[in-house]
Amino acid sequence: MVQTFIKKGVFTVCLNLLILLIGYFTIPKLSNEFIPLVEVPAVAVVIPAPTMSEQNIKRNIVYPLEKALLRTGELKSIEADIEEGKAVFKLFYKWDFLPEECLRKARQTVENLSLPDGIMDPIFVLYKPSNNPIHRVVFYGVNIESLSSHVLKIKSQVERIPGISEVLIAGQYLGKTYINVDNKKLSQYQISSKSIIDEAYNTWKLKKFYKGTPLNHTLSLPIKKPEDMKLLPILNYEGSQIYMKWIGNISKPPGKAQVIYGKEKPAVILEIIKAAGADTISIINKAHKIIEKSKKSSIQTEEIYNEAIKIKESQNGVFTNFFIGVILNSMILMIFLGSTIGVLVASVVFPTALLGTFFTMDQLSISINLFSLNGFSLAVGMITDASTVVLESITQRINRKEPLFLACWKGVKDVSLGVLASTLTTAGVLLPIAFQKNVSSKLFSDLSLTVVSTQIFCLIAVFSLVPWLCFKMLGKNKKPPSLIHYLFKKSDFLVKSMIKLAQTIQIICRKKFFFRLVIPGSVVFLSLGSVVFLPDMEFLPQVSSRVYSLKYPINSSRKSVEGIEKRNLVASTLKEWKEVAWSVSSFNKNTVDILFSLKKSFPLEKIKEKFKGKNLDFDKVNILPVGPAPSGEAFGYDGLYFISQNLPDDKLKSLIKNFCEDHTVNTCLGPELTRSYNFHLKPDHLTTYRMGLSTYHGLSQFFIPLQEINLSSIADFDFKNPSILKISFKNSLLDLPIINSKGERNIISELYNHKVEKYDTLVKRKNGDDFFPLFFKLKNSTIGLADNSMSSIRKKLGIKKKEIIGMGTLETMNESFGGLINALTISAFIVFIILVIQFNSVRQASVIMGTIPLTLGGAICGLIVMGETVNASVLVGFILLIGIVVNNGIFLVEATNQKLFSGGTKTDAINWAVSSRTRPILMTSFSTILGMLPTLIIGGEGSELYRGMAIVNVFGMITGTFLSIVVTPIFIEYLGLPKNISGER
DSSP, rough: HHHHHHHOOOHHHHHHHHHHHHHHHHHGSSSOOOOOOOOOOOOEEEOOTTTTHHHHHHIIIIIIHHHHHHSSOEEEEEEEEEEEEEEEEEEEEOTTTTHHHHHHHHHHHTTTTTTOOOOOOOOEEEEEOOOOOSSSEEEEOHHHHHHHHHHHHHHHHHTTTTEEEEEEEEEEEOOOOOEEEHHHHHHTTTOOHHHHHIIIIIIIEEEEEETTTTEEOOOOOOOGGGGGGGOOEETTTTOEEEEEHHEEEEOOOOOOOEEETTEEEEEEEEEEEETTTOOHHHHHHHHHHHHTTTOBTEEEEEEEEHHHHHHHHHHHEEEHHHHHHHHHHHHHHHHHOHHHHHHOOOOOHHHHHHHHHHHHHHTOOOOOHHHHHHHHHHHHHHHHHHHHHHHHHHHHHTTTTOOHHHHHHHHHHHHHHHEEEEEHHHHHHHHHHHHHOOOOHHHHHHHHHHHHHHHHHHHHHHHHHHHHHHHGGGOOOOOOOHHHHHHHHHHHHHHHHHHHHHHHHHHHHHHHHHHHHHHHHHHHHHHGGGGGOOOOBOOOOOOOSSEEEEEEEGGGHHHHHHOOOOOOOHHHHHHHTTTTTEEEEEEEEEEEEEEEESSOOOOOHHHHHTTTTTTOOOOGGGEEOOSOOOOSGGGGGGGGEEEEEEEHHHHHHHHHHHTTTSSSSSEEEGGGGGEEHHHHHHHEEHHHHHHHHHHHHHHHHGGGGOOOOOOOHHHHOOOOOOOOEEEEOOSSGOOOOOOOOTTEEEHHHHHHHEEEEEEEEOOEEEEEEEEEEEEEEESSHHHHHHHHHHHHHHHHHHGGGGGGEEETTTHHHHHHHHHHHHHHHHHHHHHHHHHHHHSSHHHHHHHHHSSGGGGGHHHHHHHHHTTOOHHHHHHHHHHHHHHHHHHHHHHHHHHHHHHTTOOOOOHHHHHHHHHHHHHHHHHHHHHHHHHHHHHHHHHHHTTTTTTHHOOOHHEEEEHHHHHHHHHHHHHHHHHOOOOTTTTTO
């Protein structure tokens, strides 16, 4: 086949040109993302039950549904929250199912279950914990109603943009009209709150049926605006007609802004969430045009998050790293080959490998994102490895004055086995990542498939275009410039020095059996022993940003008063700091949430110091950089555990005390955040019966005043804003009047016994058991160290593992690390099988695999020196390193076999392998190292997410290359020779 490519130049060029054209015209079809969207097979189910207590919800809804769902065997886990008259389920299905399929299965299971009366229709939505907004814009001005109306109009237009999953508005307030009814007037005119609701439904919206056909009648009164409702009639218990204006008044108070810009300006936030596979840059550009077109002079805007900018910055960073890597790679080739034409020939595989990969990305629905582009950046050095080895082999034959055609053909044939094996091993080690079923595999599968694709297309160019160009160009090679010749001589000195060192070590080992054991044994022992110095663990490192999020937890029972107070305090503090460009402050359930931007980056601790001495619990002030990458748990904490509620009190207190006082933990937040007070009313049945009241009749009269009931909606009035019925009563609920069937007035305190109890507003469940959450903040530590501390404390107290469950980041980290370690094992096994097939020898495959431990010492030293933790990116780097470093062993074993089978002795074969393969090994290793070096040093937007891979491979290759040349020949001589070679043959 190689002969055909050399002879048929037109066919060779057309084949590679076809790949280039297909790849080039594929690029516009690829979407742009910052990081790939992880679609989790999970469904959220909300079952509202407003009239049921927490215990009844748990007994009648949660227990039966959990049992039915777990019985299917299709779920990995179930989480259930019971709060404020509803049950919220998070159903995590196994990764075998698609999200839409999970939604269908959840709906089918719930609908087949017989649920009790008193609940509303269940709500089913796909649960997307990682689906963060790609664009956030704050609109601020003077009036919250006008802001909300303006943003709603923009939302209706933005929602039409293709590729948008959801558009959210935070802080909107369209205004409400309140129908303020005086409870004394209710008593005076013998009317109850229930009477008003009944009139709205039955009289104001009069609906009659004639022979099954509905006939809608409207009131003769012209009710065109909320103020007209004062004319509406209500029948009292005596049948008299009472008008609304007699018992109350209608008002429209100004709205209070939930979100403020700066210190006090009312604000509304527009958030855009994209669908999977949609182009982020295109969506944001279209949304930006709509916002600009809709601008008003009275309303100002501030872009608080724009993922398109981060994408462009990250792409520029990756492209810069790539091109610098290509330049450095070319310099290495020029130094070691001593020929400019040789560099051109070796580098010609770049276009075919890169553009061909764009076609693969389109077919596999891979977007242009941080990970896929980083795959190109990491592959810079690897792409030219195969072409360099082929070129060097051909050059050697040309230097021996062989005919040009024969030199090109035989040169490829000499190394074809090694090139094929090395390329397949590099590609094979990364494939298991793509087929793992966890979050990290979804993140890194784009990178792995990109690198695999570049290797496959590189192989096509190596066996077709490279030998043809060598045939056309190397025969005409002129004397290189003096500088290149000088550098080539220097590289020749390095090559000869390495050869001399390796052969000296071999001579020493041949003399004494002791040295055969001590030299390779100590190297392997020290390399494997370096594992004990592995740094701490975390899932993914934080991505740097100049936009920060401050979260401050507040108790749910005090959220209205405390939320506004703390929000305003933080907003005014930020306003006083000159380094703050802008800030947006809000409060919602349990959290004060602040977004702010700084003019330049500061350490998180220095930012937090600004809030010291304020009227805040300093330990609860949590600040994190904002970005699309994972950033901790709720309320800004770093980790979360679920603690079983079945633990004895003494063990529970000891566990929390020991963990929260551990050196790895700064502060903890337990169930006190969601603890509140329950107001229990129990009817005195004899009294209520004597007063002419049924339980239901009394319940409706004090239940209605506590709710925001929209009368205009009940009566089908076409109003722009809701009209809320508001019953005013003094002091407490106990003073609320109740009207009996005779129209007589009673007080709740006279009819009901009452008591106040402390209770948890939020009950957490997982897989059928009750838990409470324990959030924690790290103290100059990693989440892996904190998890180790918790594990030690748990074992010391004799607590079972299932009674303390790591959630959120901890759960994802443990699951992902387990999956990546499995992928690492599978990758090593795949490499071994490929080597056994290629060399038809288990012994030689084992010797080649022996080069893998030689890289560990350098890789771990690199992590320590660069201050990197062990994270998902680092583990992927170790997997990639396996495929790269075995190439050194492949070339040495292959060269030894060639010499042995051509009639050489064992010693001659090993010496020849070292002398002939040291240059290509150094050349390919240095090209790989320098190709990745810009990724390590220069970085770019989001480089924290892939920097670990570059550290592991750069430092691992430095030690692995040196030790492979020195130690691997010893393994080959005494462990890896073919069985049919004995004695000196």
